[in-house]
Amino acid sequence: MIREITQEEKQSFNEYIAKIKEINSKSLNIPLAHVHSFGCQQNVSDGEKIKGMLAQMGYGFTSDTAMADIIIFNTCAVRENAEDRVFGNIGALKKLKQQNKGLIIAVGGCMVQQEHIAKRIRQSYPQVDIIFGTHVMHELPRMIYEKLAENKRQVNIPDMDGVIAEGLPVIRESKVKASVPIMYGCNNFCSYCIVPYVRGRERSRRPGEVISEVESLIKEGYKEILLLGQNVNSYGKEHNFSFARLLSALDNFEGEYKISFMTSHPKDCTFELIDTIADSKHISYHLHLPVQSGSNRILKLMNRHYDMAHYLELIEYAKKRIPDVALTTDIIVGFPGETYEDFKKTLELMEKVRYDSAYTFIYSKREGTVAAKMDDPVSDEEKGRWFRQLLDVQNAIGETAYQRFVGKTVRVLCEGIGRTADGLMTGHTRQGVIVDFPGDNGSIGKYYDVKVTRALPWAVTGELVGNAD
Ligand code: SAH
Ligand code: SF4
Numbered sequence: 001m002i003r004e005i006t007q008e009e010k011q012s013f014n015e016y017i018a019k020i021k022e023i024n025s026k027s028l029n030i031p032l033a034h035v036h037s038f039g040c041q042q043n044v045s046d047g048e049k050i051k052g053m054l055a056q057m058g059y060g061f062t063s064d065t066a067m068a069d070i071i072i073f074n075t076c077a078v079r080e081n082a083e084d085r086v087f088g089n090i091g092a093l094k095k096l097k098q099q100n101k102g103l104i105i106a107v108g109g110c111m112v113q114q115e116h117i118a119k120r121i122r123q124s125y126p127q128v129d130i131i132f133g134t135h136v137m138h139e140l141p142r143m144i145y146e147k148l149a150e151n152k153r154q155v156n157i158p159d160m161d162g163v164i165a166e167g168l169p170v171i172r173e174s175k176v177k178a179s180v181p182i183m184y185g186c187n188n189f190c191s192y193c194i195v196p197y198v199r200g201r202e203r204s205r206r207p208g209e210v211i212s213e214v215e216s217l218i219k220e221g222y223k224e225i226l227l228l229g230q231n232v233n234s235y236g237k238e239h240n241f242s243f244a245r246l247l248s249a250l251d252n253f254e255g256e257y258k259i260s261f262m263t264s265h266p267k268d269c270t271f272e273l274i275d276t277i278a279d280s281k282h283i284s285y286h287l288h289l290p291v292q293s294g295s296n297r298i299l300k301l302m303n304r305h306y307d308m309a310h311y312l313e314l315i316e317y318a319k320k321r322i323p324d325v326a327l328t329t330d331i332i333v334g335f336p337g338e339t340y341e342d343f344k345k346t347l348e349l350m351e352k353v354r355y356d357s358a359y360t361f362i363y364s365k366r367e368g369t370v371a372a373k374m375d376d377p378v379s380d381e382e383k384g385r386w387f388r389q390l391l392d393v394q395n396a397i398g399e400t401a402y403q404r405f406v407g408k409t410v411r412v413l414c415e416g417i418g419r420t421a422d423g424l425m426t427g428h429t430r431q432g433v434i435v436d437f438p439g440d441n442g443s444i445g446k447y448y449d450v451k452v453t454r455a456l457p458w459a460v461t462g463e464l465v466g467n468a469d
């Protein structure tokens, strides 16, 4: 069942926050929190809400775990190495806990939503005081209070399907870029993927909530809004309000700003969506369209519901309609049963599409998924060789991909100091490409027209045209 949190829940949320604030106000120094989010942008966005709640409870923040009074890890389960990293990090806190008995350690997010992981943390990591799943972030104030006031270990990992908690406080990492989740969970059950199991069923925020949040962010001065969801193209089913329609609604505010989004699933990405981007004033010309494999046979086994013909049709249309479109993708190498013949089809696809960049992963077996039961005869060494071959192919494409911008004038928001050479500032084009150009600290926050003079594999550089406005 999908539901929004009730008035009573909101009231109890506020009461617990007030109680913790009262306790914290008696402390000699402002108590400090360390929050670290692993994994995807959704998790980072959840982390910003965890910080928002902690700030209301009277905590300050520190990047140093040794200084912290409360440490919260918001974890990711997408691949085994992500999980190993978290276990390493939790293990390292044992010493801190011995030195500071009052330290509270909380571990939440996607990893703990898996039974075997929650069990392992409960049994083998006694230093962890609070374990919270992905559906109960709004109950953190109660859990922290009960730990603080009653010194009781808190384990709260309901396997329910998705609450939407509107109105949680948030502390954003940046003053110019803001992430806005538009939906939660996933219904796609790609056969390799753990996300639907740990994040629950797909559910969209009401269009009115999203539109008014984006409008206020733009009024506050945010220049780039990143809309988040595991499959934004299927946004709004329960509200009868398509993603293309949402984008159109967000394109009409006053002022200069950019709306970007991730992630698009090729099975739900429509020509209408591409038209909406092409005809918009503010939508990013960047399409992240994860393909995972270039082999139809593997795509079927992955349960992706599209084939190469459809995918390439979308890519061709995007290239035709969207000026200098930036295309990026995700690829999995070594899916169970993948042969070298299948893998070669992925390489051919890379050559055909010529992505600006690709996020490439070696398949990682996830307990409980359909692919985990499939035969996986190819050795890790062989998969490693394929993986390096894929990187070589993509790196060679990336070397020249940005040549298409040379000689063109691009509009850029100055965001900070550039990395290509001294004296250069940096920003992103509408395609999301990094562009470095002359300027100084006074340029930050202003828009410039920059004529691109040089293309590097990861950025372009250029000179100013006219004045800032
Ligand atoms: N919802 C997004 C991506 C979510 S996870 C989408 O559908 O595209 C981000 C990426 O991690 C995926 O695109 C996939 O390439 C990779 N990934 C997911 N599960 C994986 C696994 N078990 N092993 C290796 N890579 C995986
Ligand atoms: Fe995972 Fe597929 Fe859902 Fe993406 S669409 S989160 S890859 S199940």
Ligand code: F3S
Binding pocket: 038, 039, 040, 041, 042, 043, 075, 076, 077, 078, 110, 111, 194, 195, 198, 199
């Ligand atoms: Fe990881 Fe959970 Fe995101 S598994 S990729 S943090 S949704």
